[in-house]
Amino acid sequence: MELVRTEAETGLISLSEEAPLDGPSWLKDLQKTARAEFQALGLPNRRVEEWKYTDLKTAMKVAFKPAEQGEVTKTQLNDLLGAELAELSTYALVFVDGQLNEELSDLSLGDDVEVLSLKAALDGDVSWVKPIGSVQQNPRDAVQALNLIMMQGGAALKIAERAEVNKPIHLIFVSSTAGESSIASRLFFDIGAGANVEFIESHLSLHGQASQSNIVTEVLVGDWAKVRHVKFNEDHNESLHLSNVIGKLGKGSDYNLFQATLDGGVTRNQVEIRYDGDEAKADISGVALLSGKSHADLTLVMDHAGLSCESRELFKTVLDDEGRAVFQGKVIVQPGAQKTDGVMMSKALLLSDSGEFDSKPELEIYADDVLCGHGATTGQIDDELLFYLKARGIADADARALLIQAFVGEALELIENDTLRDYVIGRTIAWYEKA
Amino acid sequence: MLEIKNLHVEVEGQPILNGIDLVIPDGEVHAIMGPNGSGKSTLSYVIAGKDEYDITKGDILYNGESILEMDPAERVAAGLFLAFQYPIEIPGVATMTFLRTAINAVRKERDQEELSIPDMMKLIQAKAKDLGVKPEMLKRGLNVGFSGGEKKRMEILQMALLDPGMCILDETDSGLDIDALRIVSEGVNALRSETRSMLVITHYQRLLNYIVPDKVHVMSDGKIARTGGKELALELEEAGYAEYDDELA
Ligand SMILES: Nc1ncnc2c1ncn2[C@@H]1O[C@H](COP(=O)(O)OP(=O)(O)OP(=O)(O)O)[C@@H](O)[C@H]1O
Ligand SMILES: [Mg+2]
Numbered sequence: 001m002e003l004v005r006t007e008a009e010t011g012l013i014s015l016s017e018e019a020p021l022d023g024p025s026w027l028k029d030l031q032k033t034a035r036a037e038f039q040a041l042g043l044p045n046r047r048v049e050e051w052k053y054t055d056l057k058t059a060m061k062v063a064f065k066p067a068e069q070g071e072v073t074k075t076q077l078n079d080l081l082g083a084e085l086a087e088l089s090t091y092a093l094v095f096v097d098g099q100l101n102e103e104l105s106d107l108s109l110g111d112d113v114e115v116l117s118l119k120a121a122l123d124g125d126v127s128w129v130k131p132i133g134s135v136q137q138n139p140r141d142a143v144q145a146l147n148l149i150m151m152q153g154g155a156a157l158k159i160a161e162r163a164e165v166n167k168p169i170h171l172i173f174v175s176s177t178a179g180e181s182s183i184a185s186r187l188f189f190d191i192g193a194g195a196n197v198e199f200i201e202s203h204l205s206l207h208g209q210a211s212q213s214n215i216v217t218e219v220l221v222g223d224w225a226k227v228r229h230v231k232f233n234e235d236h237n238e239s240l241h242l243s244n245v246i247g248k249l250g251k252g253s254d255y256n257l258f259q260a261t262l263d264g265g266v267t268r269n270q271v272e273i274r275y276d277g278d279e280a281k282a283d284i285s286g287v288a289l290l291s292g293k294s295h296a297d298l299t300l301v302m303d304h305a306g307l308s309c310e311s312r313e314l315f316k317t318v319l320d321d322e323g324r325a326v327f328q329g330k331v332i333v334q335p336g337a338q339k340t341d342g343v344m345m346s347k348a349l350l351l352s353d354s355g356e357f358d359s360k361p362e363l364e365i366y367a368d369d370v371l372c373g374h375g376a377t378t379g380q381i382d383d384e385l386l387f388y389l390k391a392r393g394i395a396d397a398d399a400r401a402l403l404i405q406a407f408v409g410e411a412l413e414l415i416e417n418d419t420l421r422d423y424v425i426g427r428t429i430a431w432y433e434k435a
Numbered sequence: 436m437l438e439i440k441n442l443h444v445e446v447e448g449q450p451i452l453n454g455i456d457l458v459i460p461d462g463e464v465h466a467i468m469g470p471n472g473s474g475k476s477t478l479s480y481v482i483a484g485k486d487e488y489d490i491t492k493g494d495i496l497y498n499g500e501s502i503l504e505m506d507p508a509e510r511v512a513a514g515l516f517l518a519f520q521y522p523i524e525i526p527g528v529a530t531m532t533f534l535r536t537a538i539n540a541v542r543k544e545r546d547q548e549e550l551s552i553p554d555m556m557k558l559i560q561a562k563a564k565d566l567g568v569k570p571e572m573l574k575r576g577l578n579v580g581f582s583g584g585e586k587k588r589m590e591i592l593q594m595a596l597l598d599p600g601m602c603i604l605d606e607t608d609s610g611l612d613i614d615a616l617r618i619v620s621e622g623v624n625a626l627r628s629e630t631r632s633m634l635v636i637t638h639y640q641r642l643l644n645y646i647v648p649d650k651v652h653v654m655s656d657g658k659i660a661r662t663g664g665k666e667l668a669l670e671l672e673e674a675g676y677a678e679y680d681d682e683l684a
Contacts, residue, residue, distance in 0.1 A: 383487075388523040391483050392533070392593060393511035393541035402536065406527025406576075 098153025251277025290323030319355030
């Protein structure tokens with residue numbers, strides 16, 4: 001079959017061919033396979049089922065060049081973070097244009113946390129990093145394949161067994177370049193059995209320019225470990241942000257991922273969770289507030305292989321102008337994964353007539369003793385509620401803001417860290433005050 | 436003073452109010468009674484400014500000025516307050532947050548200083564206590580999971596907090612047990628003053644033993660069919676509305 005390549009694809013293929021693939025032997029084969037896969041698949045488009053509503057062939061006109069490593073000062077960083085986030089007591093790991101910046105980062109996280117830059121992880125002879133590239137197991141995902149070939153930054157973190165990490169680890173991605181650039185980063189978290197750790201991930205840009213980022217996070221959650229991860233994106237309106245979080249959950253583990261997306265160009269948050277052990281639970285929730293022509297896609301696969309596992313998903317989307325949101329959630333219950341308990345809910349609130357919400361929940365159940373449900377709703381601000389608030393003297397705009405706040409509030413409640421939750425609430429309020 | 440002049444109202448082309456004339460001077464309490472569907476709640480919504488009603492004729496003046504062009508929030512700032520027949524549940528909006536927002540919004544419109552959070556809390560807690568509104572209720576979502584009686588008390592609490600000049604109570608007594616009826620009525624009576632007027636919509640004469648009206652109006656088929664003193668309520672309780680229904684027939 002003759003393939004017609006778009007300009008972006010041609011660009012990406014030549015970049016992938018230039019990629020040195022000079023990592024360790026255990027990775028090189030995976031990378032070679034990924035390169036062949038990407039060349040065969042090209043960029044996903046609407047004829048690929050999983051990408052039906054987010055056509056990357058159209059969204060990505062050209063492939064930006066990988067970012068050169070730039071400079072960010074401590075002051076610039078704090079300005080970017082803003083007072084609330086800068087005050088939050090965390091261990092900061094700062095990635096400038098994808099690369100772990102040692103000067104800006106807190107690298108002494110105690111005896112229980114080991115941090116290696118991606119380069120150090122791949123260049124050294126470190127055995128615990130070997131799952132990198134193989135927690136990812138989706139052979140037909142072009143974006144993950146591309147990341148595996150192109151990844152030039154990121155970090156590997158090992159949390160010791162039974163560690164109680166006393167402060168959240170804040171992963172701060174800053175793009176410093178003034179022009180168009182791309183980054184491909186990879187994070188790998190190896191979380192020891194019984195450990196308790198919290199991650200915050202934010203994506204910031206110094207010059208507010210358009211960027212393309214492809215970030216893959218591989219997470220191994222040990223038995224009975226507890227992980228909290230909040231990812232916050234407020235990208236430039238021409239940026240392309242492709243994120244994959246791929247997790248494997250051990251027995252009795254407890255994993256929460258909350259993703260907040262405010263505007264941005266095209267954002268795809270893809271999450272693939274595999275329940276390997278019994279009695280594990282995960283809560284994958286989030287909010288998206290989209291105005292202008294922002295497009296955000298949440299694609300989720302919860303694959304239950306263990307017994308008595310629980311999954312909870314709650315997504316709240318607010319659409320203004322021509323904002324567009326996609327929710328694809330698939331819950332798989334493998335044969336034998338009895339007593340699976342899964343509840344998936346996705347709700348959209350339309351503030352304009354031209355917003356669009358596409359929702360595709362799917363259940364694939366191969367066990368008989370399970371409790372799984374899903375629901376999706378789309379609605380507008382309820383006139384009766386609005387009138388009630390106005391009849392109490394609250395002006396129209398403020399009454400609407402209260403109702404939007406109430407709508408997203410149900411999901412925002414799920415952020416356990418108070419300061420962080422207040423921060424995200426503050427950003428959402430700023431969003432609809434502007435809307 | 437509230438003056439309603441020859442008010443005609445339609446919904447989707449269907450006439451509901453057919454020429455209401457009503458004047459409530461400052462300091463007076465008027466009651467409206469009347470059969471189901473006669474238009475009592477419609478009248479109260481139109482005064483509050485709900486926008487699904489078409490006013491085809493007539494006017495509503497408050498303190499001499501037409502309010503028809505004012506939006507609902509402006510009417511509240513001007514002094515009108517409607518206690519709803521069916522208070523609405525708003526999950527996700529904490530009652531305390533809602534009360535604070537409403538009070539400060541109204542104060543701002545009235546060129547009064549906004550209240551600090553501690554002053555606000557004190558004010559709300561004190562009035563809540565008078566009306567037997569439990570502190571836990573202030574933490575919950577607005578009206579969410581409140582019993583029928585609790586919702587009605589919450590309405591009166593809001594009324595007390597927003598300091599209106601004209602209170603409209605739409606069947607505030609329905610759903611209240613005997614003790615609650617007494618507490619709520621005491622709350623309402625405490626608000627009676629020379630400068631404040633009230634329009635009390637009810638089906639039961641009993642309420643009017645507590646909140647004694649200056650005048651009682653009978654509404655039927657979107658019109659005021661009869662007006663009398665407080666004894667009219669007793670008469671209606673005995674005879675029912677048959678007389679007025681006959682008029683319609
Ligand atoms: N939004 C609306 N759309 C259609 N019809 C309406 C609407 N609001 C009121 N009506 C109709 O107008 C009439 C008067 O209703 P309203 O609620 O004002 O009566 P009411 O006197 O308050 O009755 P009740 O004693 O039962 O509370 C009813 O026939 C009702 O169905
Ligand atoms: Mg009524």
